[in-house]
Amino acid sequence: MPDTRPADSPSLFPSHVRVVDVLLPVAVGSAYSYRVPEGIEVAVGDIVVVPLGTRHMLGCVWPRTEDPRESPKPVDPARLKPIQRKYDVAPLRPAMIAFIRWIADYTVTPPGMVLRLALRHDESAGIARERTGVRLTERRPERRTSARERVIAALLDGFVRSKSDAAREAGVSPSVVDGLVDDGVLETVVLPPEPAAEAPDPDHSRPELLPAQAEAATRLVAAVKARAFQPFLIDGVTGSGKTETYFEAVAEAIRQGRQTLILMPEIALTQAFLDRFARRFGVRPAEWHSAVSTKRRGRVFKGVASGEVRVVAGARSALFLPFADLGLILVDEEHDNAYKQEDGVHYHARDMAVVRARLEAATVALVSATPSIETEVNARRGRYTRLALPERFAGTKVPRLEPIDLRREGPPRGQWIAPRLAQEMERTIEAGGQALLFLNRRGYAPLTLCRACGHRIKCPSCSSWLVEHRFRRRLECHQCGYATPVPTECPNCHEPNSLIPCGPGVERLHEEAAKLMPEARLQVLSSDLAGGVERLRAELKAIEDGEVDIIIGTQLVAKGHNFPGLALVGVIDADVGLGHGDPRAAERTFQLLHQVAGRAGRHEMEGRAFLQTYMPEHPVMQALVAGDRDAFYDREIGVREEAHLPPFARFAALIVSGTDPHAAQAHARALAACSPFTGEVRVLGPAEAPLALVRGRHRYRLLARSARLFDLSAYVRAWMAGAPRATGNLRVEIDIDPQSFL
Numbered sequence: 001m002p003d004t005r006p007a008d009s010p011s012l013f014p015s016h017v018r019v020v021d022v023l024l025p026v027a028v029g030s031a032y033s034y035r036v037p038e039g040i041e042v043a044v045g046d047i048v049v050v051p052l053g054t055r056h057m058l059g060c061v062w063p064r065t066e067d068p069r070e071s072p073k074p075v076d077p078a079r080l081k082p083i084q085r086k087y088d089v090a091p092l093r094p095a096m097i098a099f100i101r102w103i104a105d106y107t108v109t110p111p112g113m114v115l116r117l118a119l120r121h122d123e124s125a126g127i128a129r130e131r132t133g134v135r136l137t138e139r140r141p142e143r144r145t146s147a148r149e150r151v152i153a154a155l156l157d158g159f160v161r162s163k164s165d166a167a168r169e170a171g172v173s174p175s176v177v178d179g180l181v182d183d184g185v186l187e188t189v190v191l192p193p194e195p196a197a198e199a200p201d202p203d204h205s206r207p208e209l210l211p212a213q214a215e216a217a218t219r220l221v222a223a224v225k226a227r228a229f230q231p232f233l234i235d236g237v238t239g240s241g242k243t244e245t246y247f248e249a250v251a252e253a254i255r256q257g258r259q260t261l262i263l264m265p266e267i268a269l270t271q272a273f274l275d276r277f278a279r280r281f282g283v284r285p286a287e288w289h290s291a292v293s294t295k296r297r298g299r300v301f302k303g304v305a306s307g308e309v310r311v312v313a314g315a316r317s318a319l320f321l322p323f324a325d326l327g328l329i330l331v332d333e334e335h336d337n338a339y340k341q342e343d344g345v346h347y348h349a350r351d352m353a354v355v356r357a358r359l360e361a362a363t364v365a366l367v368s369a370t371p372s373i374e375t376e377v378n379a380r381r382g383r384y385t386r387l388a389l390p391e392r393f394a395g396t397k398v399p400r401l402e403p404i405d406l407r408r409e410g411p412p413r414g415q416w417i418a419p420r421l422a423q424e425m426e427r428t429i430e431a432g433g434q435a436l437l438f439l440n441r442r443g444y445a446p447l448t449l450c451r452a453c454g455h456r457i458k459c460p461s462c463s464s465w466l467v468e469h470r471f472r473r474r475l476e477c478h479q480c481g482y483a484t485p486v487p488t489e490c491p492n493c494h495e496p497n498s499l500i501p502c503g504p505g506v507e508r509l510h511e512e513a514a515k516l517m518p519e520a521r522l523q524v525l526s527s528d529l530a531g532g533v534e535r536l537r538a539e540l541k542a543i544e545d546g547e548v549d550i551i552i553g554t555q556l557v558a559k560g561h562n563f564p565g566l567a568l569v570g571v572i573d574a575d576v577g578l579g580h581g582d583p584r585a586a587e588r589t590f591q592l593l594h595q596v597a598g599r600a601g602r603h604e605m606e607g608r609a610f611l612q613t614y615m616p617e618h619p620v621m622q623a624l625v626a627g628d629r630d631a632f633y634d635r636e637i638g639v640r641e642e643a644h645l646p647p648f649a650r651f652a653a654l655i656v657s658g659t660d661p662h663a664a665q666a667h668a669r670a671l672a673a674c675s676p677f678t679g680e681v682r683v684l685g686p687a688e689a690p691l692a693l694v695r696g697r698h699r700y701r702l703l704a705r706s707a708r709l710f711d712l713s714a715y716v717r718a719w720m721a722g723a724p725r726a727t728g729n730l731r732v733e734i735d736i737d738p739q740s741f742l
């Protein structure tokens with residue numbers, strides 16, 4: 001626990017000079033010392049505005065430590081710069097400071113970089129601008145116009161309105177209102193600040209729970225009441241009502257006056273979720289993700305720090321909000337890869353949520369129908385309490401996946417929908433149901449090839465093929481965003497009209513489905529289409545409302561959606577994710593396909609799901625077809641244990657990159673050569689990364705492996721401390737518990 005002594009007590013400085021350590025959100029290991037001027041009182045945890053070089057920035061008054069990494073270098077107190085002012089927000093609590101330190105230690109990043117995640121909102125945005133309104137006085141104008149009369153008439157009721165509302169109601173321009181203020185006919189008054197969020201009512205509308213739901217809810221509620229750290233896995237089949245169940249825990253946290261954080265992997269999902277929350281609690285929770293305006297984020301930040309905001313629903317970054325009294329954390333779709341941040345500070349929000357819950361003495365529940373192997377192992381070992389919901393709320397069955405063996409009953413060349421799947425789709429739509437075609441490939445075709453010379457079009461700065469996007473008429477790189485119009489001749493041999501698209505993306509599948517079923521209403525659902533989140537939300541709504549017959553989607557459709565009319569799912573290429581030598585390929589494929597199938601048959605109609613594959617005998621396909629989840633987990637856990645893979649071993653990856661391949665490789669080799677020797681760690685590599693070139697940077701990977709209980713973070717820290725520095729544009733990224741091996 002961080003100390004809570006007054007920040008300026010122990011000191012290397014004369015007693016009349018008050019000095020504090022301030023951690024700044026920059027990539028420097030230690031805090032900086034600042035002088036505290038007369039008239040300002042600061043304590044550990046306070047957020048302050050300080051000068052750094054020519055800039056001013058927010059920092060946090062940091063506790064003194066014995067740890068030389070965090071302690072500032074002694075400076076002559078006369079030369080110290082003063083703190084400029086205290087920032088108007090509640091101080092970071094000891095548990096939050098402990099959390100920041102924990103993550104910095106674990107991920108081997110400077111604490112300032114972690115603090116940056118916690119302070120990442122525009123400073124000015126946090127200061128809620130004073131809202132003013134206008135009200136009628138006793139005076140009447142000397143100059144009377146019909147516009148002025150209309151304003152007076154509108155305000156005769158004596159109520160305060162904002163200037164713009166007054167102008168709108170009267171049907172005049174705002175300048176008319178301003179004129180009346182100048183003449184004293186209207187007076188301005190300060191309005192109370194808008195609340196950051198309205199208070200949810202725990203008893204607004206309580207659903208009847210099924211017995212299994214009720215039992216799980218009771219356990220969660222008891223944990224929230226106990227106010228102690230307790231981790232759970234809510235393990236419920238798709239459509240079992242996990243949300244309704246954990247809402248009971250949220251209700252209890254609200255009654256206890258404690259705050260709740262609900263993490264979600266995908267902001268596109270939040271809209272339907274927010275509505276559901278509102279039906280249960282009367283109001284929406286506060287939102288926190290990249291699509292929320294900076295101004296709004298500033299308000300939520302303060303409301304969370306003051307305790308006014310009771311429930312936050314957000315993306316992984318919400319984990320770093322300064323909750324005043326956090327009692328409950330829910331990690332929805334906990335298996336989702338979006339929880340792993342892969343740049344800057346490499347952290348896994350699911351794992352860090354458990355850490356935060358421990359430091360806050362809070363309840364935490366990880367929620368999934370397809371838990372990650374890590375979480376499943378933790379549940380099997382009793383480290384997490386499993387709450388099982390084995391049945392769907394609607395009483396329908398979770399659909400089994402029926403295999404379509406592409407070797408025997410595949411579609412004709414140049415097509416991707418097998419005849420049997422096409423027939424089933426037709427039947428479903430005739431019966432008034434919806435069908436979903438799932439293909440995890442954006443765009444029209446993943447590869448463009450020259451028929452004359454065999455040239456394949458690559459990104460100029462990445463080692464990846466350019467993907468044709470026919471709606472946008474261009475070729476795009478999915479690594480770096482590079483885009484170029486589709487050329488009319490081969491860039492290599494200059495043969496005109498020789499380029500042909502190879503393989504399908506969702507756009508091409510759309511074309512095929514439209515030909516097969518010209519009457520059907522089609523909708524492509526992909527994260528990259530123009531219109532952004534707004535459009536996506538509208539499309540999801542249209543699907544929910546039954547305005548679409550066939551949905552063609554990427555992995556976006558696999559995530560937690562509840563489409564009542566969806567009766568049939570067709571997986572176009574079940575093999576896409578397998579066979580890259582990635583240790584998590586089997587797990588990812590199982591989760592994704594099981595989740596996609598789980599979208600079908602959630603209400604009255606029983607669902608069916610088909611799986612097009614060239615390898616029906618693959619264990620993952622077999623488990624999906626048998627509907628045998630445990631068989632998959634048993635086998636996969638066995639494989640991991642035998643091969644010393646996580647969670648039975650620990651990994652740390654180092655990614656060395658630079659614009660000069662030789663320099664990057666040489667640095668990677670130098671790092672390997674200076675890795676501290678211990679029998680407990682094996683360092684593998686360097687090897688060229690599978691994604692060898694990204695945005696013009698050549699990449700090499702090193703992998704360190706240790707036993708599960710070994711402190712691999714400390715090892716990497718010691719390693720880096722003794723390693724040659726990366727010079728020029730070389731960069732070394734540290735990824736503890738890597739999820740991706742690209």
Ligand SMILES: Nc1ncnc2c1ncn2[C@@H]1O[C@H](COP(=O)(O)OP(=O)(O)OP(=O)(O)O)[C@@H](O)[C@H]1O
Binds near residue numbers: 559
């Ligand atoms: N006790 C309940 N009372 C009323 N409706 C319920 C209840 N439990 C679940 N439902 C409804 O059943 C449907 C499925 O529930 P929900 O979406 O929470 O499932 P889920 O377990 O989160 O599924 P997935 O893992 O597929 O996202 C929803 O429409 C939900 O409102």
Ligand SMILES: [Zn+2]
Binds near residue numbers: 479
């Ligand atoms: Zn690129």
